[in-house]
Amino acid sequence: MxxxxxxxxxxxxxxxxxxxxxxxxxxxxxxxxxxxxxxxxxxxxxxxxxxxxxxxxxxxxxxCFLPVYLCPPTKPKPDPKPEPKPDPKPCVDCTDDNPDNSFGGVDKDPGNVIRNPKPDELGAIYGTKVKDTIYGTDGADIIYGLEGADVIYAGNGNDIVYGGANGDTIYGGYGNDTLYGQDGNDYLNGNQGHDKLYGGKGDDIYMIQFEPDEIIELPGEGTDTVRSFLDYTLPDNVENLILMSDQNLNGTGNELNNVITGNSGNNTLKGMDGNDMLFGKDGNDKLYGGNGDDYLDGGNGNDYLNGGEGSDTYVFDLCDSRDIICDYDSTGKSHDVLQFGEGIKASDLGFSRSGSDLLITVDSKNSVTVENWFKGSAYRLEEFSFTETNTSWDSSAISKAIQEQIPQTHGLI
Incomplete structure (x- = not known):
């Protein structure tokens, strides 16, 4: 494989x-x-x-699949004037000391590079007080990055890695690894195997690619983010989730105020508890805010938005979209908003009725349907806001605009 x-x-x-x-x-x-x-x-x-x-x-x-330079021809030439020549470029190792992990860019300063390390009598490998790039062995390593913003490749084997202070980048490789970022804003990638990832203090990034690794964070240790190539549910004390690739993936939050971002596939995003922000991006997405005051932006595609309990904001942009909003609150205490993005003015809106639903048309390619609007006030939104003009309509202005275009709704809203 x-x-x-x-x-x-x-x-x-x-x-x-x-x-x-x-x-x-x-x-x-x-x-x-x-x-x-x-x-x-x-x-x-x-x-x-x-x-x-x-x-x-x-x-x-x-x-080594690197270019091999042509040797210069030896055709006789006139005696050239001697010119100073630069020192030849040294032959570089095929393993890139400045890897591009496709997410964080290229590290142009590898610092102190440690290859083929020799463990001490206890089997431990140590970095230095400055920035190190450490390559572990194929065995079960114990690696300490110590000080400096280190880059550590644990390699094969069931490894244990301690990043130390100042924010480290740690790759687990094959095997069931345990990675400790410790202090600083760390990047932890367990790679293959069933790994345990401890970010520690700081705003940490966890990469989930092949296995749903176990992430352990304590309360108050920073604002942490998971980037996942798999369906993923945020663990306790982790705030944000970004779905990678173009696959149809699902992302679920927790009790915190989460930011959950989809990808170009058809995603199902659930905020659960907390005041969450959900971004569907491309694809035909389903967004569920859950409890709390949530912000739902479906992005491109035909999206379904359900804010759940609380005062929610639904975003609709000119994205060639035909979105559906489902909002229900029987308490009468919430204040839900439909926010129209740039390029949409109040005068652009057309209203029509389809059964009990309200259809709001912006142009031939963009519309949003509010389900069950005409069933009662529990299904309605309390405000329309317009980013383009920095204006808004309250409930009375919304009702008036609808009645002007749908006269038979007088007395129903």
Whole structure:
């Protein structure tokens, strides 16, 4: 089985990869350099140019899929004036010390790079007081980043990693790992295996890619975010969720004030308790605010928005959308708002009735339906606001505008 991500790949399941007469075992992760060449973690071979010849050393080429430079031709030339030449660019290792993880960009300062570390008598590997980039072994490592904003690759094995202070980036690799970010704003990626991730104090980011890893946060340790490639429910004391990829994924909040962001697929987002903000983005999404005063923005696509209990805000933009709003409050204490985005003025709205529903049309491609509007006040919204003009309608103004376009509704609203 092969697994791919930006600038890296790994393979497992007992398969082998061969190149240039060299076999690479399964379960490894390999990175590539520039362009689109895949490259195992071996140092490139410097091509020695034989006199009066030029070309490629194909053996070297397949040992490291980095470009091999053409040797210069040896055509006789006039005696050139000697010119100072810059020092040759050193041969770089195929494993990128500045990895692009596709989410946080490229780390242009790897700091103190520690490869092939030698554990102490207790089996521990230590960083330094400055920023380190540490590569663990294929065994069960115990790694301490210590001070500095470290980047740690635990590698294979069931590893335990302590980031230390100042905000660290930790990758678990294969195996069932336990990662501790500790102080600072940390990035924790357990990768494959059933991992336990402890962010500690600070605003931490957790990446969930292959397994629904266990995330442990304590109250008051910062505003934390999970980025998930899987259906995901936020654990206790974690505030925010972002759904990755373009798959149809579901995201669920907790008792906190959550921010939940969908992707380009058809998502189902549930805020649950708390005053939540839900963003569907692209796709035909279903957003459920739950308890609390929630903010629901379906984004592009034909979305279904249900605020639940509390005073909720529904956002409608010019997104080629035909959204549906379901709002119900029998207490009469909530204040629910339909917020029209930029480019929509009050004069653009057209009203019509379909059964017990109110259809609000902006143009031929954009409309929003409020379910059961004509069944009673419990289903109605108390305010329409217009971002374009920074104005709003209260309940009386809404009723008047509807009655002007639907005369038979007099006395019903």
């Amino acid at each position: 092969f697994y791919f991500s930006a600038k890296s790949f790994s393979f497992g399941g007992g398969s082998k990869f061969s190149s240039g007469g060299i076999s690479y075992p399964s379960g490894g992760s390999y990175s590539y350099g520039g362009g689109s060449s895949w490259c195992p973690p071996k140092k490139p071979v410097v091509v020695n140019c034989p006199p009066k010849k030029f070309g490629f050393d194909f053996g070297a080429l397949f040992k």
